[in-house]
Each structure stands twice: as C-alpha cells, then as structure tokens.
Amino acid sequence: MAKLAEWYRIHFDDRAVVRDVSPPSGEPWRDEFAWTDVVRVCFRAGTVLESDELYIFTSVRPESYVIPTEADGGAALVGEIVRRRLLPADLLIEAALSVDRLFCWPSIKGANEKTR
Numbered sequence: 001m002a003k004l005a006e007w008y009r010i011h012f013d014d015r016a017v018v019r020d021v022s023p024p025s026g027e028p029w030r031d032e033f034a035w036t037d038v039v040r041v042c043f044r045a046g047t048v049l050e051s052d053e054l055y056i057f058t059s060v061r062p063e064s065y066v067i068p069t070e071a072d073g074g075a076a077l078v079g080e081i082v083r084r085r086l087l088p089a090d091l092l093i094e095a096a097l098s099v100d101r102l103f104c105w106p107s108i109k110g111a112n113e114k115t116r
Helices: 074-083 089-096
Strands: 008-012 016-021 029-034 038-045 053-058 061-068 101-105
Touching (some): 008 074, 016 061, 029 053, 038 089
Antiparallel strands (some): 053 061
16 A cells, blocks of 8 residues: 555645645545635644644635645645744644644634643
8 A cells, every 4th residue: 555645745835835645546636725824723643553634724715624744745844834833833742742632723712722
C-alpha cells in the first residue's frame, strides 16, 4: 500500500494553500484556500496508528479543510501556520505531546481562550 505522502501533497505560497491528492484507489483532486480566509485552525493529535491532522476553517465554507500532517508538505505547513500566528507555538507543542486530543485556536468561545 502506498504511503500517504506519496499521494497526498500540500503546497503553499504567500497567497494560498493547495491540496493536490491522487489516492491510489480513487480519482485525483485538487483544491485550495487563501491564507486571508483562514479563521480557525485545529490540530488533532492522532494515535500511534493514526496521523495527526490539521482542520483549517475558512470564511468561505462551513466545513474545514482536513490535512494529515504526514502528507508531503504537511510538516512545512504546520511550521507556516505557527509562523503566521494562526496557531500558537505553545499550543502546538502541547498538542504534539498528547494523544487523541483536539486543540483549536481561537476557541469558539473567544479569541483569547484555548480549546484543549
């Protein structure tokens, strides 16, 4: 079976993030979202058998964009999200050290609260 990074690729530039996906047993697809549309980022710490995932919410659709961190470019995207201050570094560190938990910024309750 093909590794996730072989068929799920993430690219980004100053304007947007692009998901370029060619699943081994499905049709390839591609989409993108603009950095300026991002309103909330969640990091779900996976288990030993599951990838960690990013859930990126934008102002242009109600559902999030789900991106496994094991995707090609996933680690670089996590770094860029922290650099852009869309997810605080201390929250990401706490998330990375946990198992099967969801961490979001900002929380639904308010921009100054963290969901853990």
